[in-house]
Amino acid sequence: MSAVAVPVRAGSPPFWRHLLGFNMFTGIVLAVVGWVIGDNVVGPAIHAKSLAYYTTEAGQNDISVLLGYLFGVAGFLIGLGFANYPIKRMLGYPPTLAEHESEGEGLWRYFRLCTDHKVVGIQYLVGIGVFFFVGGLNAMFIRTELLQPNVHIWGANQYLTLVGMHGAMMMGMMTSGVLGPFANYLVPLMIGTRRMAYPRVEAFTFWLLMAAGVVLITTVFFGGFQTGWTGYATLGDQGQVGYDAYIGFFALVGTSMTLLGFNLMATIITMRAPGMTWSRLPMMVWGTLATSILMLLAAPMLVATLLMAALDRTAQTAFFIPGNGGSSYLYENLFWVFGHPEVYIVAIPGFMIVLELLPVFARKPLWGYRLAVAGFLGVALLSWFVWQHHLFVSGINADLRPFYMLSTELISLPTGFTFLCAMGTLWRGRIRLEVPMLFCLAWAFNFLFGGLSGVFNSDTPSDVTTHGSFFVMAHFHYTIMGGLVFTFFAAIYYWGPKMLGFKFNERLAKIHFWTLFISFNSTFGPLFALGFMGMPRRVVTYNPHWQFLNDWVSASAYCIGLSMLVFLANVIYSMVLKREPVEANPWNSKSIEWTYPTPVPVHDFDRFPVFDGDPYPYGVEPVAAPATAAVPAGGSS
Amino acid sequence: MTTFDHGATGATGEDRLHFRRLLMIWVPLTIALLAIDIWVLGPILPPGNGSVEASGQRVDNIVLLAMATPVMTAVLVYFSYAIIVFRERDPAAALEGPAIRGHAGVQLWWLVITTGIVLAAAGYGTARLLADGSGGGQGPNPIAAPAQASSDRPLQVQVIAQQWHFTFRWPSYGGFETTDLKLPAHTLVEFHVTSLDVVHSFWAYQLGVKADANPGEDNVAYVTTNGPLRFNIRCAELCGVWHGYMYQPGQVLSQSQFASWIAQQRQQNAPSEKFLTPYAKTYFPAPGRRSG
Numbered sequence: 011m012s013a014v015a016v017p018v019r020a021g022s023p024p025f026w027r028h029l030l031g032f033n034m035f036t037g038i039v040l041a042v043v044g045w046v047i048g049d050n051v052v053g054p055a056i057h058a059k060s061l062a063y064y065t066t067e068a069g070q071n072d073i074s075v076l077l078g079y080l081f082g083v084a085g086f087l088i089g090l091g092f093a094n095y096p097i098k099r100m101l102g103y104p105p106t107l108a109e110h111e112s113e114g115e116g117l118w119r120y121f122r123l124c125t126d127h128k129v130v131g132i133q134y135l136v137g138i139g140v141f142f143f144v145g146g147l148n149a150m151f152i153r154t155e156l157l158q159p160n161v162h163i164w165g166a167n168q169y170l171t172l173v174g175m176h177g178a179m180m181m182g183m184m185t186s187g188v189l190g191p192f193a194n195y196l197v198p199l200m201i202g203t204r205r206m207a208y209p210r211v212e213a214f215t216f217w218l219l220m221a222a223g224v225v226l227i228t229t230v231f232f233g234g235f236q237t238g239w240t241g242y243a244t245l246g247d248q249g250q251v252g253y254d255a256y257i258g259f260f261a262l263v264g265t266s267m268t269l270l271g272f273n274l275m276a277t278i279i280t281m282r283a284p285g286m287t288w289s290r291l292p293m294m295v296w297g298t299l300a301t302s303i304l305m306l307l308a309a310p311m312l313v314a315t316l317l318m319a320a321l322d323r324t325a326q327t328a329f330f331i332p333g334n335g336g337s338s339y340l341y342e343n344l345f346w347v348f349g350h351p352e353v354y355i356v357a358i359p360g361f362m363i364v365l366e367l368l369p370v371f372a373r374k375p376l377w378g379y380r381l382a383v384a385g386f387l388g389v390a391l392l393s394w395f396v397w398q399h400h401l402f403v404s405g406i407n408a409d410l411r412p413f414y415m416l417s418t419e420l421i422s423l424p425t426g427f428t429f430l431c432a433m434g435t436l437w438r439g440r441i442r443l444e445v446p447m448l449f450c451l452a453w454a455f456n457f458l459f460g461g462l463s464g465v466f467n468s469d470t471p472s473d474v475t476t477h478g479s480f481f482v483m484a485h486f487h488y489t490i491m492g493g494l495v496f497t498f499f500a501a502i503y504y505w506g507p508k509m510l511g512f513k514f515n516e517r518l519a520k521i522h523f524w525t526l527f528i529s530f531n532s533t534f535g536p537l538f539a540l541g542f543m544g545m546p547r548r549v550v551t552y553n554p555h556w557q558f559l560n561d562w563v564s565a566s567a568y569c570i571g572l573s574m575l576v577f578l579a580n581v582i583y584s585m586v587l588k589r590e591p592v593e594a595n596p597w598n599s600k601s602i603e604w605t606y607p608t609p610v611p612v613h614d615f616d617r618f619p620v621f622d623g624d625p626y627p628y629g630v631e632p633v634a635a636p637a638t639a640a641v642p643a644g645g646s647s
Numbered sequence: 648m649t650t651f652d653h654g655a656t657g658a659t660g661e662d663r664l665h666f667r668r669l670l671m672i673w674v675p676l677t678i679a680l681l682a683i684d685i686w687v688l689g690p691i692l693p694p695g696n697g698s699v700e701a702s703g704q705r706v707d708n709i710v711l712l713a714m715a716t717p718v719m720t721a722v723l724v725y726f727s728y729a730i731i732v733f734r735e736r737d738p739a740a741a742l743e744g745p746a747i748r749g750h751a752g753v754q755l756w757w758l759v760i761t762t763g764i765v766l767a768a769a770g771y772g773t774a775r776l777l778a779d780g781s782g783g784g785q786g787p788n789p790i791a792a793p794a795q796a797s798s799d800r801p802l803q804v805q806v807i808a809q810q811w812h813f814t815f816r817w818p819s820y821g822g823f824e825t826t827d828l829k830l831p832a833h834t835l836v837e838f839h840v841t842s843l844d845v846v847h848s849f850w851a852y853q854l855g856v857k858a859d860a861n862p863g864e865d866n867v868a869y870v871t872t873n874g875p876l877r878f879n880i881r882c883a884e885l886c887g888v889w890h891g892y893m894y895q896p897g898q899v900l901s902q903s904q905f906a907s908w909i910a911q912q913r914q915q916n917a918p919s920e921k922f923l924t925p926y927a928k929t930y931f932p933a934p935g936r937r938s939g
Contacts, residue, residue, distance in 0.1 A: 166888045238885050244845040244862060245887055332863035333931045338846050339861065372733070373743040381754055403848065404859040405840070405866030408785035411776060416769040426761045429722060430754065436729040438661065439744040443734065451726065458722050462715040469772040471707040471781035474857045475694045478848055478883035542693045544852040546883045549891035598741065629746030 032091030033122035041221070044085025049078030060326070072323040075232065075251050079258040083221045090217055091123045095210060123217070125209035128610055131195025132509060133216050135502075138183050138190055141223045143574070145179035148172045150571050153564040159554045169550040171234025171252065178226055178239040178256060182263040184494060185352065186219060186270060188359035189305075192501050193274055193298040195509055199603045199610065200292050202283025202619045207276035215270040222262035229255035238548055240349070243319055243330030243341035254323070257316045264313035264348075267355075271305025274298055285621035292601060292625040293382060297362020300386040301355050304393060308351035315344040339406050346397035353486070354393040356494050358386055360457070361428040363497040364450045367504055368435045369626040370599045371447035376626045377434025381427050388424030396421060402470045403477055411470050418468035425461060429454070444597065445519040449500030452527050456492025460485060463538060481541025484534045492530060499526075499577070507592040510585065511609045518580035522573055529569030536563050600627050669728055677720045684712045694855045697878060697899075699793070699871035700782035701855030707775050714768055784840060784849075784858025784866040787928070792869050793835055801837040801869065804828070807930070808840065808847035808860035811889040813880060820909055822926030823916045828897040831905035832874050840866040841929050848884035851897060853877075859884060865928040872899045 029035045053074025060073065087093070099105065119129050120136075151172050155164050164172065194212060198205060206212045229235055233250035241260070246253050278291075278299045291299075318329040319341070328334035330341045369376045376382065395417040402411055432454060441447070463485040466472045476482055499522075507513050536559045545552055552560065584590070595604045602625065606615060692708040694701045735742065775781060780791035805816040807824075816824045828851075830836055840849045842860035849868075850857045853876060858868040875898075882893035900908060924930060 166891060170885070170888065170890070236885070236887050236890075240885075242846055242885070245885065248845065248887065332861070337863075339864070342846075373735075375746050375748050377747060378749045378754060381749070401859075403784040403857045403868075405784040405786035405861060405864055408788065408790045412769075412773040415772050415776070419765045419769045422765060423758070423761055426757070430757050433722075433725050433729070434747070434749070434753070436726070436733060437747065438665070439729075439733050440735040440742050441730060441733050442738055443730070451730065454722070454726055458719060462719055465715055465768060466708065466711055469707065469711055469768065470776045470783060471704050471772060472711060474700075474781050474783040474855060475704055475708075475852070477857060478850070544693070544850075544879065544881070546850070546881055548885045551891045624748075629743050631746045 028118055032089065032094065033118075034090065035121075037086040037089030037217075040085035040089035041082045042085075044081035044083070045078045048081030049074045052081070053077040060324075070251055072251060072254050072320075075254045076258065076320055076324060079225055079254070083218070083225070083258075083262065086221050087214070087217060092210070092214060092217070123213050125205070125213050126612060127194050127198050127206050127209065127212060128509070128612075128614075130212050130216050131191050134186065134190035134194060134219075135509070137216065137220050137223075138187050141179055141183040142187070143578075144223075144227070145176050145183065146571065146574060148176035148179065149567060152176060153567040155550060156552070156560050157564050159552050159557050159560075161550055164550075166550045167234060167236065170236040170238070170548065171229065173548050174235050174238050174241075174256065175226060175229065176239075178241075178259060179223070180490075181239050181352070181356070182226070182260060183219070183223060184490070184498070185263070185267060185305075185355055186215070187494065187498055188363065188501060189270060189274065189298060189301055190216065190219070191509075192363075192505060193294070193302075193359075196505065196603050197274060197277060197295055197298055198281075199606060199614060200295050200601075201278060201281065201286050202602075202615075202621065203277065203281040204614045206273055207281055208273045211269050211273045215266040215273070218262050218266040218269075222259045222266065225255055225262065226259035229253075229259075240345060241316075241319070242338070242345070243322070243336075244332065244338045246319055246341075247322055247331055254320070257320050257323075261313050261316040261320075264309040264316070267305045267309035268313070271302035271309070274302040275306060278302075283618045283621060287621075289379070290621050290623065290625055293362050293365040293376065296383050297358050297365075297386050300390040301358045301362075304351045304355045304358075304390050308348045308355065311344060311348040312352075315341065315348065318344075339401075339404065342401055342404060343397070343406075346400045347394075349400065350397040351390075351393045353490070354389050356490050357425075358389060360453055360493040360497040361386065361389075361425075363501050364432055364453050365428065365435070366601070367446055367450050367500060368432055369628055370504075370597055370601065371442045371444060371450070372436050372439030372628075373442070374435055374437075374439040374626075374629045375624055376431065377437065378427070378431040382431040385424040385427030385431070388427070389421060392417060392421040392424065399468055399473070402473045415468060415470050419465065422461060422465070429458075445514070445516065445523060446500040446504035446597075448520070448523045448527075449496045449503065452496050452523070453493060453500070455527075456488050456496060456530070459535075460488030460490075460492055463488060475544075476541055478546055479541035480537045480545045480547060483547050484537035484541060487534045487537070491534070496526075496530075499523075504597065505603070507596055508603065508608055508610070511592060512585050512588075513590045513592045513596065514584045515580050515588070518576060518583065522576045522580060525569060525573035525576060529566045529573055532566035533563050533570060536566075601625065665728075665732070669724060672728070673717075673721055673724045676724065677717045680716050680720060681713055684716055685709060688712065694852055696873060697853035697876055698782070698855055698873055700779060700869070701853065702873075703775060703779065703781055704855045707772065707781075710771055711768065714764060718764065779871070780869050782855040782857065782868055782870050784868045787865045787867065789867045789869070793871055795835055795871075796837070796869060799835055801835040802831065803837045803839065804830070805839045805841070805926070806849045806858075806860065807843060808849060808882065808886075809843040810845065810887050811882070811893040813847075813849065813882075813893075813895065816926060817909065817913075818926050820913055821920070822923070823913055823920050824923060825912050825916065827895075827912075828880060829905060829908050830872050830897070830899045831902045832872055832899050834902070835869065835871050838868045838870070839928065840868065843930055845886050846884050847882045847886045847893070850881045850883040852879050852881065854897075854899075857883060863929050863931050875899050875901055875904075 057071050057073045120133055155169050229252040232252040232255060235249050235253040235256045237245050241256055278295055321327040322329055322331060328336040330336045332338060365382050396414060398414045399418045467476055467482055467485055503514055503519055540556055540559055545556055592608060594608055689709045692705050694704055696702045777791045779793040803818045807814045814824055814826055815828050816822055840858040840860045842862045847860040848857060849860055854870050856868050856870050858866045878897045880895050880897050882890055
């Protein structure tokens with residue numbers, strides 16, 4: 011936080027002037043240069059001298075493509091200016107946060123490396139939003155193909171590529187969908203610090219994620235990949251060069267997630283303002299902490315797995331090649347050791363937003379604070395012990411199945427704590443059905459069915475039928491889309507005015523909510539039935555008897571798409587056309603972040619905020635109760 | 648927490664009123680839905696009664712549904728009630744609810760009840776799984792087989808998954824290979840599922856069998872067939888471009904029909920039998936095979 015290093019330029023420089031220097035434009039130019047060097051110079055040189063035992067047979071060169079991605083991403087980051095600081099430090103310059111301080115106030119800050127946590131939060135929101143729409147568009151294409159029981163729009167290969175891109179884009183991007191925008195923006199404000207523990211790392215996670223998204227999209231130039239988002243080896247080993255894009259994408263996402271979790275965790279543990287004790291943390295911060303622990307520990311497993319897959323394809327190793335002593339189970343295990351904490355990385359942010367928002371709109375303190383915290387941490391802990399429920403019928407460790415059945419069903423206990431705390435908070439509250447509250451209540455509805463259907467998947471005898479069917483697909487869309495995406499929108503409508511400085515049109519927001527809620531249930535509800543009838547996932551053809559239900563689902567999916575367009579229209583209308591300045595505290599919230607001015611100043615605050623009590627100081631306190639009555643309140647967990 | 652841990656702890660008359668009302672809605676609704684679960688949904692729940700294991704899974708699904716129903720109605724009734732009864736009628740009035748921050752009794756009972764449900768579900772699922780393996784793939788050393796597996800010799804059928812179809816070898820009949828799967832009725836069948844290339848999954852929906860096919864691995868699943876029926880075989884694990892087309896029909900025949908079918912198949916395949924790789928539990932694919 012040193013003084014301004016570069017004097018602020020007077021007046022507005024011409025447009026082209028902004029393109030010079032270290033920014034996104036330079037990053038893209040250097041990314042192309044890096045790609046050309048990796049793919050056309052270094053890669054072929056190495057490939058020519060390698061054994062190329064597997065690759066010559068198929069006539070493909072994975073080394074060049076992977077190196078192209080590596081060099082391209084490195085060029086992109088250098089172009090953004092990530093190398094400047096380490097080089098300067100090596101040359102003996104003093105430490106500084108010049109990226110934070112010197113950029114002025116303009117919109118250009120958002121197109122270059124900026125270590126202001128508020129800028130990174132909004133960069134995340136927009137960047138992830140773009141890829142979220144790409145992933146959603148893929149889903150529309152998938153449902154268009156499934157309008158008829160036989161191939162009619164996409165070929166089988168394009169269809170599987172769409173399925174894989176949809177899954178990978180959604181899982182990879184939306185994993186940071188709440189923590190990226192909202193935790194980066196709000197956690198420092200909520201705990202009373204001006205920045206994250208590692209501001210440069212914070213910016214790095216964002217730009218790495220954007221690079222990853224572009225890498226995944228380039229798979230369409232290389233024949234796509236047929237493996238779905240799980241990328242199971244053996245099938246992946248066979249994959250065309252497009253599978254290298256999948257490897258590159260998820261390895262970059264995993265790196266970004268690891269660093270994001272690590273940074274948030276360090277911030278929450280070490281940078282709380284005086285008075286912000288553990289028992290006064292808002293639920294948002296507790297949830298972020300639980301999620302970031304999972305991110306930090308789980309995502310490296312993914313990166314390691316994909317490195318092994320990449321080595322199998324380039325350096326002639328055989329981690330996952332059964333004929334040469336490898337094992338397909340190894341990939342499945344490694345992937346799900348990451349993959350199951352991953353689904354709770356996606357779920358806990360939903361829990362935390364619900365518990366953060368319910369007190370505001372029920373006008374009551376949070377019910378069962380300690381129980382809620384125990385719920386988050388319990389989910390985070392148990393999520394490490396359930397991964398083999400993805401492998402019940404895989405033929406691995408038959409005698410461990412009762413244990414994984416039990417552990418999987420046990421995780422519904424801490425999840426139930428979130429429900430109980432939400433229900434307790436509503437009890438005798440004065441509930442205001444504002445738009446963010448509607449999305450939170452929809453979470454309760456969706457996640458209830460997501461959770462209860464999970465019981466069928468967790469039960470091995472029942473899972474024999476539901477595994478790999480549309481039932482599983484419906485289940486995790488109910489938990490992830492119904493859980494995370496709904497609360498993601500709750501957060502946008504709730505904190506959007508604070509972050510972006512404008513008010514959403516309420517009528518459009520309500521249309522968005524109701525169309526989304528109805529069409530979501532109309533889309534994924536019937537998929538439970540289709541799965542029960544025996545329709546497997548990821549198929550391009552299906553039994554003609556199922557066409558009516560599939561057409562129904564596709565039509566409903568289009569309604570989800572239209573609902574998202576309503577949201578987009580609302581953003582354009584409210585942000586660009588109307589631009590109604592927002593009141594300081596439209597929800598009359600008593601939470602910490604609303605005590606800051608809107609828009610939040612670059613330096614957040616001049617004096618450290620003081621924390622001295624309940625983070626949710628709502629409600630009418632009862633008349634002084636006798637001291638003995640006060641003991642059992644607050645949770646027994 | 649102790650700094651702000653005060654608030655209403657004893658239930659007031661209002662609390663009791665709401666609770667009684669909730670109970671009065673929840674109990675009849677749950678009973679009605681349970682009846683629907685058992686008598687309306689129960690008979691049509693998957694995967695039907697194609698085999699002993701399939702019937703077991705169907706009963707299992709009914710039990711799980713019956714366990715999930717009270718939870719579902721409790722949460723739905725509560726949220727609906729809260730939205731209707733606790734809704735702020737006058738948004739202009741900046742009124743707030745009572746500052747209740749928890750209730751030890753409610754939390755304790757919640758914990759006890761949910762733990763009970765979870766343990767019951769896990770215990771029931773385990774008992775059912777260990778009784779006969781429920782038709783799931785159990786790897787090379789199955790731990791749960793139907794009771795008669797030790798006394799009778801089960802009919803062994805090897806399922807070989809490959810991109811993109813299943814073939815079947817019959818070790819009980821000399822190990823020859825067929826492209827169709829037909830099984831005798833009322834017989835204990837021991838499937839040995841393996842793959843020649845990538846991970847597939849052998850799913851005979853009506854028989855309630857699903858077992859992943861891994862290259863170089865032997866995955867055993869048991870099923871006890873019922874009377875004659877037709878069933879569908881599908882691949883349930885994404886296995887490449889034509890995964891969506893990897894399905895074929897199967898049939899359970901009466902024992903005499905099966906005997907004549909297998910004899911006819913064996914005779915038909917006799918000329919090619921000497922070119923077959925000797926029967927084995929697993930077949931390793933060509934190293935590093937990549938289809939590109």
